[in-house]
Amino acid sequence: MNQEIKKMFCELLGRDHVLTDEPMKQHTTFKIGGPADYFLVPETGEEVGEIIKICRKTDTPYFILGNGSNLLVGDGGYRGAVIQVYRNMSAVTVEGTTITAQAGALLSAVAAAAKNASLTGFEFAGGIPGTVGGAAVMNAGAYGGEMKDVLVEVTVMDAEGKIFAISAEKLELGYRTSVIKKAGYIVLEAKIRLKEGDQEAIRERMKELTIQRTTKQPLEYPSAGSTFKRPEGYFAGKLVMDSGLRGYQVGGARISEKHCGFVINAGDATAKDVRTLMDNVRDIVYEKYGVTLEPEVKFLGEFD
Numbered sequence: 362m363n364q365e366i367k368k369m370f371c372e373l374l375g376r377d378h379v380l381t382d383e384p385m386k387q388h389t390t391f392k393i394g395g396p397a398d399y400f401l402v403p404e405t406g407e408e409v410g411e412i413i414k415i416c417r418k419t420d421t422p423y424f425i426l427g428n429g430s431n432l433l434v435g436d437g438g439y440r441g442a443v444i445q446v447y448r449n450m451s452a453v454t455v456e457g458t459t460i461t462a463q464a465g466a467l468l469s470a471v472a473a474a475a476k477n478a479s480l481t482g483f484e485f486a487g488g489i490p491g492t493v494g495g496a497a498v499m500n501a502g503a504y505g506g507e508m509k510d511v512l513v514e515v516t517v518m519d520a521e522g523k524i525f526a527i528s529a530e531k532l533e534l535g536y537r538t539s540v541i542k543k544a545g546y547i548v549l550e551a552k553i554r555l556k557e558g559d560q561e562a563i564r565e566r567m568k569e570l571t572i573q574r575t576t577k578q579p580l581e582y583p584s585a586g587s588t589f590k591r592p593e594g595y596f597a598g599k600l601v602m603d604s605g606l607r608g609y610q611v612g613g614a615r616i617s618e619k620h621c622g623f624v625i626n627a628g629d630a631t632a633k634d635v636r637t638l639m640d641n642v643r644d645i646v647y648e649k650y651g652v653t654l655e656p657e658v659k660f661l662g663e664f665d
């Protein structure tokens with residue numbers, strides 16, 4: 362951490378919005394991760410742009426964080442600036458059948474707004490614990506729906522600080538991927554188009570999906586959701602289970618007994634525990650089935 366750089370961030374955002382040596386375990390659903398040199402909480406796109414200017418001028422790497430629900434941060438933490446786009450940038454407005462949400466809005470908040478306005482099509486996302494920004498990047502999906510089905514347009518900032526809108530067709534939204542990360546864009550806002558529906562039916566569907574999640578997923582433990590991507594023609598959780606790895610544990614990291622697609626933090630897991638477990642699981646599954654499991658969860662920072 363460099364005092365001069367900290368001072369620049371403080372002058373821009375105010376002291377309350379600049380944390381240093383901030384434990385990332387407090388900002389990830391895995392509850393794992395060492396300290397970030399700088400943890401910044403901007404409130405506007407303009408501030409995000411100014412942060413990036415400082416980062417570029419001072420050669421400071423930066424990372425955009427949403428709710429940290431698809432993220433494993435190394436035990437050594439992150440040498441750079443984590444820019445949090447979350448509650449600080451989370452306005453949601455509804456106009457006709459279009460919802461405009463700032464990137465930091467939680468999907469659950471957007472789903473609630475949709476339900477309140479009797480709009481259908483977003484029920485699938487209500488239980489995904491991410492932000493609109495993280496969901497656009499990942500093309501998050503569940504129960505037969507995905508962001509690709511509902512996104513109309515995303516407003517982004519590029520690495521030069523230029524802000525512009527991109528239509529959803531140009532985002533190359535695929536299975537848990539988009540062009541956003543590759544292009545280095547920061548999502549600031551998204552427009553979502555839904556259909557008029559029956560409020561009671563929407564409420565029922567959301568309730569049904571919540572029950573499915575709570576009965577099938579180990580929500581009582583910290584995790585980052587599905588740890589591996591679904592390999593073509595298979596289910597990652599089933600491959601792991603059929604490999605005899607239900608409950609397999611390395612340190613505090615464990616393959617959930619409830620859902621073998623989830624690695625859970627069963628108590629004081631380190632990032633190293635999770636990485637070692639993931640590597641071992643990948644090798645064992647490959648040996649048994651000749652299928653390579655690829656991580657869905659993103660890695661950030663220093664692991665050794």
Ligand SMILES: Cc1cc2nc3c(=O)[nH]c(=O)nc-3n(C[C@H](O)[C@H](O)[C@H](O)COP(=O)(O)OP(=O)(O)OC[C@H]3O[C@@H](n4cnc5c(N)ncnc54)[C@H](O)[C@@H]3O)c2cc1C
Pocket residue numbers: 390424425426427428429430431432446464465488489490491492493494495496497498499500501502503541542546547548549578580584585586587659
């Ligand atoms: C219990 C549980 C259940 C889950 N269920 C599902 C599910 O059903 N379906 C599913 O798809 N996922 C699921 N997930 C994973 C996760 O919630 C999603 O991937 C979600 O979209 C991640 O959003 P986030 O805001 O937490 O992103 P983060 O984890 O903070 O970040 C993920 C990636 O997106 C980038 N990013 C975040 N915000 C922005 C932004 N504004 N601009 C540019 N880049 C950004 C980050 O840099 C990072 O690369 C689940 C996770 C958990 C813990």
